[in-house]
Amino acid sequence: MHLGQVIGTVxxxxxxxxxxxxxxxxxxxxxxxxxxxxxAIVAADTVRAGPNDLVYLTGSREAAQALDNDFVPVDAAIIGIVDLVGVER
Amino acid sequence: MHLGQVIGTVxxxxxxxxxxxxxxxxxxxxxxxxxxxxxAIVAADTVRAGPNDLVYLTGSREAAQALDNDFVPVDAAIIGIVDLVGVER
Amino acid sequence: MHLGQVIGTVxxxxxxxxxxxxxxxxxxxxxxxxxxxxxAIVAADTVRAGPNDLVYLTGSREAAQALDNDFVPVDAAIIGIVDLVGVER
Amino acid sequence: MHLGQVIGTVxxxxxxxxxxxxxxxxxxxxxxxxxxxxxAIVAADTVRAGPNDLVYLTGSREAAQALDNDFVPVDAAIIGIVDLVGVER
Amino acid sequence: MHLGQVIGTVxxxxxxxxxxxxxxxxxxxxxxxxxxxxxAIVAADTVRAGPNDLVYLTGSREAAQALDNDFVPVDAAIIGIVDLVGVER
Incomplete structure (x- = not known):
């Protein structure tokens, strides 16, 4: 999965x-x-993310899995809103 | 998904x-x-897009989902015509 | 899908x-x-393409769909020979 | 699969x-x-990897396979902790 | 598929x-x-390839197809040892 920030709507x-x-x-x-x-990519929202939220995304076949109907032709989905990224030092 | 513009036919x-x-x-x-x-890529059309239309595309396994027969070997499909891209400021 | 030209055999x-x-x-x-x-990539041929032919290819899971037995572990296939690429001006 | 090192948590x-x-x-x-x-990417952990561990990852549809419930929308998973990488000379 | 050379083990x-x-x-x-x-990538071997062998690989979902148990979370597999690459001139 990848990190991202919501910057707009389509x-x-x-x-x-x-x-x-x-x-x-x-x-x-x-x-x-x-x-x-x-x-920037266009992603389906599954967690009601808002403007500027830090999120993580899934791609490929997994994106459709995140929607109620997994037969939709979607290849990117927001699946979580990030609270904290902890990095080892 | 990704944004794109129709520039021709194959x-x-x-x-x-x-x-x-x-x-x-x-x-x-x-x-x-x-x-x-x-x-530029070659994509199957599912929304009757025309020349110069701003569209969004899906890729990989999801592209075939967008066609009536999902057993076709297609890896990119146009799934919407974009009216507006709103960007946060 | 992507455009390509046949340049050899494996x-x-x-x-x-x-x-x-x-x-x-x-x-x-x-x-x-x-x-x-x-x-250059190695692709399975489904249309009897020949040397120097302009073709289009499909990738990922869709490539196996293009073969009679879709359980083969193939991730790229030639699925058409291009006659014309028309580009908007 | 790809090699990687655990550098943090999300x-x-x-x-x-x-x-x-x-x-x-x-x-x-x-x-x-x-x-x-x-x-850096965000990956699901299946082997209880710890900070700084050298691991290998799988991506795409295979990542979900590595979890108990393969309907989760996950596109990257840690599937092994590397003991040794032997390179030919 | 892509060409590659075996350079080590994991x-x-x-x-x-x-x-x-x-x-x-x-x-x-x-x-x-x-x-x-x-x-360099980490690939599952299905053809008993050895050090320095010229091979071709398949990726994504197809890699798991090449193994006896296609539920394994593997995203790259060696599926052939190349004898000859013939290039058009």
Missing amino acids: VAERKYPGLEGIKLLLVQPLDHQRKPTGE | VAERKYPGLEGIKLLLVQPLDHQRKPTGE | VAERKYPGLEGIKLLLVQPLDHQRKPTGE | VAERKYPGLEGIKLLLVQPLDHQRKPTGE | VAERKYPGLEGIKLLLVQPLDHQRKPTGE
């Missing part, structure tokens, strides 16, 4: 039928020091 | 039998500021 | 039992302007 | 229901000479 | 239970001109 009226009711957020991937890394 | 007469009737579009991946990022 | 006598009879081709990935991009 | 109260009781560790990917390569 | 006593008896080799990915490309 609105799409015309879409694949199975996607109704799934909230899509724009997420900036972060490294473990919370620095941006790579391009 | 025509192929000789192909895997399960692919008849599936429209293949050429899509340029974009970042959330709509700047091109990485190489 | 011969392997000793292999996983399920792979007998599957032809393996060496394919150079191309961008939509047909410029090489990234390293 | 704590998240609010998360996808299936993730309760799964320990999430922060892992720095390493090359075979044990030099860091790429960004 | 020994791990403490591991996910389903992994007993699976030999893990360290493999350096190669391009089609047999030049190293990217980081």
